[in-house]
Amino acid sequence: MSNIQSNSRIGIFGFGCVGQGLYDVLQTIEQAGIEVAGICVKDKEKPRSLPASTFTYNPQDLLQDESITIFAELISDADEAYSIVTQALKAGKTIVSANKKMLASHLPELIELQHNYNGTLLYEAAVGGSIPIIRTLESYYSSEPLQQVSGILNGSSNFILSKMESEGLSYSLALQQAQELGFAETDPTLDVGGFDSVNKLCLITAHAFGLTITPEQILRFGIDTVRKEDLEFAKTINARVRLVASAEVNPEDELSLRVLPTLVTDQKELYHVTNETNGVTIDPVFAGQQFIKGLGAGSRPTGSAVWADVSAALSGYRYSYPKTAVKTIALNQDKKIDIYLRCPADSSLPEANWENLVKVQETGEAIYFTAILPVSELQNISSYLAGKQIFIAEITAEQAMDIALKFSENEAVVYS
Numbered sequence: 065m066s067n068i069q070s071n072s073r074i075g076i077f078g079f080g081c082v083g084q085g086l087y088d089v090l091q092t093i094e095q096a097g098i099e100v101a102g103i104c105v106k107d108k109e110k111p112r113s114l115p116a117s118t119f120t121y122n123p124q125d126l127l128q129d130e131s132i133t134i135f136a137e138l139i140s141d142a143d144e145a146y147s148i149v150t151q152a153l154k155a156g157k158t159i160v161s162a163n164k165k166m167l168a169s170h171l172p173e174l175i176e177l178q179h180n181y182n183g184t185l186l187y188e189a190a191v192g193g194s195i196p197i198i199r200t201l202e203s204y205y206s207s208e209p210l211q212q213v214s215g216i217l218n219g220s221s222n223f224i225l226s227k228m229e230s231e232g233l234s235y236s237l238a239l240q241q242a243q244e245l246g247f248a249e250t251d252p253t254l255d256v257g258g259f260d261s262v263n264k265l266c267l268i269t270a271h272a273f274g275l276t277i278t279p280e281q282i283l284r285f286g287i288d289t290v291r292k293e294d295l296e297f298a299k300t301i302n303a304r305v306r307l308v309a310s311a312e313v314n315p316e317d318e319l320s321l322r323v324l325p326t327l328v329t330d331q332k333e334l335y336h337v338t339n340e341t342n343g344v345t346i347d348p349v350f351a352g353q354q355f356i357k358g359l360g361a362g363s364r365p366t367g368s369a370v371w372a373d374v375s376a377a378l379s380g381y382r383y384s385y386p387k388t389a390v391k392t393i394a395l396n397q398d399k400k401i402d403i404y405l406r407c408p409a410d411s412s413l414p415e416a417n418w419e420n421l422v423k424v425q426e427t428g429e430a431i432y433f434t435a436i437l438p439v440s441e442l443q444n445i446s447s448y449l450a451g452k453q454i455f456i457a458e459i460t461a462e463q464a465m466d467i468a469l470k471f472s473e474n475e476a477v478v479y480s
């Protein structure tokens with residue numbers, strides 16, 4: 065911290081969960097040596113923990129203040145965040161953002177703006193809360209090829225699944241708790257629908273594999289259709305349901321990107337990642353597999369990640385997107401994956417190139433299947449499946465066999 069200018073002034077946009085976390089960190093770390101120049105918020109009526117003189121309601125009051133060294137954009141409105149970040153970058157300023165939706169939607173433009181105007185944008189807090197995943201991929205693994213980066217990237221979904229499993233909470237009560245604890249997005253559909261994990265995976269992909277892709281290119285299923293029956297089914301094969309985001313490269317340099325509920329066995333690290341904790345596995349070609357976990361949501365953990373970016377930026381750190389120079393990897397969603405499906409009794413599966421489609425169990429309420437399908441086919445039928453409240457989860461080929469054996473007394477029906 066010694067090389068941070070002691071007269072640095074920070075302008076903060078947003079004073080919600082993350083903004084307050086950053087403020088708290090800045091107040092607690094005495095050596096921070098950073099003066100809060102002002103905090104811009106939207107709602108004039110909302111009671112605040114700081115004197116009214118600390119706040120401004122016009123972003124331009126901060127953006128045009130030449131005495132400010134660095135900005136922290138910590139608001140939930142993605143359009144407003146885009147406008148703040150682009151204005152700062154066009155002025156060649158340094159800004160830290162935690163708005164993963166905005167970042168994922170505009171990443172190529174934001175990279176170009178940094179290049180054209182010599183501004184700096186860092187966003188560690190946007191992915192995995194307190195876990196230093198972006199900087200690890202960007203800096204430490206700048207020159208080692210990676211085979212896979214995958215993990216739990218949404219604290220709220222993991223909190224809900226954990227509470228349903230361990231305390232038998234209903235889905236809606238667990239979601240309500242995630243909201244009360246400040247883990248969930250303002251619109252929690254972003255969490256439980258898998259959108260938030262998709263946005264984070266876009267950012268990971270840019271640093272890990274040098275590809276800027278749009279959120280729509282990623283296969284996405286969330287946990288919004290999960291029922292306690294799915295958790296019970298997972299238990300029969302010693303697994304838990306986890307919402308896993310994965311970016312996986314095959315030997316032909318083809319990259320598969322997906323966010324899917326996954327039945328994770330007790331042999332895997334992610335099985336033991338509970339509540340709002342996130343966990344990410346990195347598979348470098350030479351180093352061997354690594355796993356990093358930490359608090360993925362919440363005021364102080366996310367504030368800590370923003371502070372790490374602020375102090376790094378003030379010391380001159382910026383992203384160079386080193387993997388973009390090596391353009392060998394291309395997105396290819398033809399990878400075939402094994403899946404588990406639970407269809408409500410009044411629904412049926414759509415036409416698709418199902419392989420090994422096996423009915424493993426039928427109850428009054430639902431029919432359970434396992435099958436194999438390419439990721440691209442699942443993308444094509446994802447709206448249909450979501451509309452019919454059909455829950456799907458990725459499984460391994462070994463789990464598919466395990467399920468076939470466990471449920472063989474139910475006379476599994478092979479469809480194709």
Ligand code: HSE
Nearest residue numbers: 218219220247248249
């Ligand atoms: N809503 C997000 C989550 C916050 O639950 O992970 C942290 O990005």
